[in-house]
Amino acid sequence: MDFAPLELSADTHAFWDEVRAFYSEHLTEEMLEKEHREGNGFIPSLQLAMGARGWVFPGFPVEEGGAGLDPLRASLVEYEMHRRVGPLLPLFGPIHLVAATVRVFGSDELKAHVLPGVARGEVLMAFGYTEPDAGSDAAAVKTRAVRDGSEWVITGQKMFTTGAQLCQYSMVTARTDPDAPKHRGLTMFLVPLDAEGVEVRGIETLGGERTNFVFYDGVRISDMYRLGDVGAGWQVASSSFAVEHHMPNGTGGLEPIVPRLNEFGWYGVLGALVDAAVEWAHAPRSDGSRPIDEPRVRDRLAEAALDRELMSVTPGPYVRVSTSAALIRDAADLLDMVGPTGVLPRGEEGAPVGGTLEWIHRFAQGTSIYGGTTDIQRNLIAEQLLGLPRHRGVLDRRS
Amino acid sequence: MADAELRNNDFSLSDDQETLRATFASFFERESPIDRVRSAEPLGFDEKLWQQLVSTGVPTMGLPPDRGGDGAGLVELALVAEQAGYRLAPVPLVPVVTAARLLARCGNATTEWLAAIAAGTRRVALAVHPARAGEAQLVPGGAVADGIVGFVENHLVLATRSEPASGPRNIGSEPLTWWDPGDPHESLLEVASGAPARASFDDACREWRLLSAATLVGMAQAALDLAVQYAKDRVAFGVPIGTFQAIAHPLVDVAGAVQGARHLAWKAAWLADHEPEQAPAEMEMAYLHSCRAAQQATAVGIHTQGGFGFTLESDMQLYFRRAKSAALLAGDPRARLAAIADHLYGPAQPELTGQR
Incomplete structure (x- = not known):
């Protein structure tokens, strides 16, 4: 047990300064403002600048395009970014997970073809599992892949392929054996999005992020782009789900490329929410009074601070479920605290704390849904960690 | 930023x-089976079990070595308290440990008491609210204590009474007693006074809440x-x-x-042991969240068991009742929110707000 402040060497402090200076240069207020408007999920110029330093895969050896950083320094690279972007740029995590999947399940040829460009920040990749009729039931895939010699022909429709408008690849589950049981007839592919027959169409969301439909109309790709065996698509997908959901088992050798700390990623949004609320509470009103001196405000801030601390100490798979619930609850409560001006969004005159509370209140709703709903995650925890018998709705997995 | x-x-x-954790998990599993818990009701005390616990050294292991202890920290005490909570051990572990640690911090006037506690011949309990003559408060563990440590009008005292205490019935089967420092049967030994005494008393109350939090974690885990x-065994609709x-x-x-809740309690205990100035907010959070987690666990537990869960035959009610009582004895748990805010944001300055 150890919660002491990290003891950083002078070298690490110097590195940390370097990281801060890097983001001051490559992640400017103007870029963040643009991201607020467009919700792309990536900033390509930032990705390139990070790639030039090996910071897309900071812990990888230099010869694999990484920077060979120790875990602490690798974490600092991500930590400083998340401190600046809050809930923005959500796609930094998925790109790591797709790359990790390519590393474990891709052929040597595919790895050599794709990963160096990802490490340089030139190549971006997206998740492409979900379909209009296959959300939580992720294996109910209708998109087809038909073998034609050394190629595959892919036809179908994916949705919620977030980042597809900027990505070079999408990791796609496709049905290769329509006669096999649902979970055994799937194969995973890394589909180049510049291939003929791919069409990307934007979807706007409540939280401001842009996501996409991606249509595949007879898209021809080489067998090189297959990830894992034919018919093993569900196992490949499950490995990445297990990492994404912090489940202790079933990752199939996949590991997160950057060490996961609960303060990072959208979990950090709870921290951004509390910080914004505390800032609001300390600003004096025109009569000199401050909200922070009122019991109703102090109780709310204490509740939210407790949830934030709980997030940082709650282990493994539980944290995603509890943090999403806390974020939805606290964002609503802290927006109530602000009163009428809480309805004003970012950019409107008089919007408290730059509209941050209003924005996070909308953003929070998505956190219980994307990456698999928290209800699906509760099923996994009930079954795998509490040892409860399997939920009836998924009995068909046994077939 | x-x-x-x-x-x-x-x-x-x-x-x-x-x-340590494994040792006391098996100690309480062996020595505090549920029928022994039930037979210790309604008082909630088993003298023989207490003497067994004394022989392990646990009640005084958290005292400094020069006061007869092992110098164990709150982390170690929390690990033991969680196991006691898991088995609902009918012993006043948290009251004795916190009151004894407080006495040990306040000079040599009570050395004899500390030795007697270690020997199992006396017990002490902590009155967890500041006291005043004429105002009685309920003291957890007080019904089976020989002395009560409390803070009375700027003085930290060890109170003993000329007549044996009796305890009121209560939902938690906690050996409670009413204590009024102004009662003529009470004799008060002053062990410290002034601001340092108040600070020590506040520390002790936070320790009481922290170790109660650990106990509640154990109760919640058991529930x-x-x-x-039950959810695995009980079949309905054929499944x-x-x-x-x-x-x-x-x-x-x-x-x-x-x-x-468990991790919050551990982190709070670690901070209290290693960086006490950083600990208070975490300790209050641990207590509040443990109170909530244990109430949630036991209420969900009753509901999971359905009609059976609502009967006194089910052990769930034993946990449900104690979880509520441990959450009440330090006062409204929501009052902890104000304490958390004080530690995180500094005290309120209502004179500013008063201008509105």
Whole structure:
């Protein structure tokens, strides 16, 4: 047990300064403002600048395009970014997970073809599992892949392929054996999005992020782009789900490329929410009074601070479920605290704390849904960690 | 943007801590089976079990070596308290430990008492609210204590009474007593006074809440385990009820709350042992969240067991009643929110607000 402040060497402090200076240069207020408007999920110029330093895969050896950083320094690279972007740029995590999947399940040829460009920040990749009729039931895939010699022909429709408008690849589950049981007839592919027959169409969301439909109309790709065996698509997908959901088992050798700390990623949004609320509470009103001196405000801030601390100490798979619930609850409560001006969004005159509370209140709703709903995650925890018998709705997995 | 302080976030137990936890898990499993818990009701005390616990050295292990203890920290005490909570051990562990630690911090006037506590011939309990003559308060563990440590109008006192105490019936089967320092049967020995005494008293009350938090974590874990087992065994509509999401999902939420509560208690204990000035907010959070987690766990547990869970035959009610009582004895748990805000944001300045 150890919660002491990290003891950083002078070298690490110097590195940390370097990281801060890097983001001051490559992640400017103007870029963040643009991201607020467009919700792309990536900033390509930032990705390139990070790639030039090996910071897309900071812990990888230099010869694999990484920077060979120790875990602490690798974490600092991500930590400083998340401190600046809050809930923005959500796609930094998925790109790591797709790359990790390519590393474990891709052929040597595919790895050599794709990963160096990802490490340089030139190549971006997206998740492409979900379909209009296959959300939580992720294996109910209708998109087809038909073998034609050394190629595959892919036809179908994916949705919620977030980042597809900027990505070079999408990791796609496709049905290769329509006669096999649902979970055994799937194969995973890394589909180049510049291939003929791919069409990307934007979807706007409540939280401001842009996501996409991606249509595949007879898209021809080489067998090189297959990830894992034919018919093993569900196992490949499950490995990445297990990492994404912090489940202790079933990752199939996949590991997160950057060490996961609960303060990072959208979990950090709870921290951004509390910080914004505390800032609001300390600003004096025109009569000199401050909200922070009122019991109703102090109780709310204490509740939210407790949830934030709980997030940082709650282990493994539980944290995603509890943090999403806390974020939805606290964002609503802290927006109530602000009163009428809480309805004003970012950019409107008089919007408290730059509209941050209003924005996070909308953003929070998505956190219980994307990456698999928290209800699906509760099923996994009930079954795998509490040892409860399997939920009836998924009995068909046994077939 | 202020620099956030980066800390380690390591919840692993050392070999010694793991051994301590395992040792007391089996001690309480062996010595505090549920029928012994039931037969200790309504008082909630088993003298023989207390003497067994004394022989392990636990009640005084948290005292400094020069006061007859082993210098164990709150982390170690929390590990033991969780196991006592898991088995609802009918012993006043938290009251004695916290009151004895407080006495040990206040000079040599009570050396004899500390020796007697270690020998098992006397017990002390902590009055967890500042006291005044003429105002009686309920003291946890007080009904089986020979002395009560309290803070009375700027003085820290050890109170003994000329007549044996009797305890009121209560939902938690806690050996409670009414205590009024102005009662003519009470004799008060002053052990400290002034601001340092108040600070020591406040520390002791936070320790009481922290170790109660650990006890509540144990209760919550036990209630969860009982409920999960029931959900696996009980068949309805031809299947175990645990296959229904309406049953399983609330249990998952309880499991998350309990894991969070345990880690909060450990981190708070570690901070109190190593960086006490950083600890108070974490200790208040640990107590508040443990109170909530234990109430959630036991209420969900009753609901999972359905009609059986509502009967006195079910052990769940033993946990449900104690979880509520441990959450009440330090006062409204929501009052902890104000304390958390004070530690995080400084005291309120209502004179500013008063201008509105």
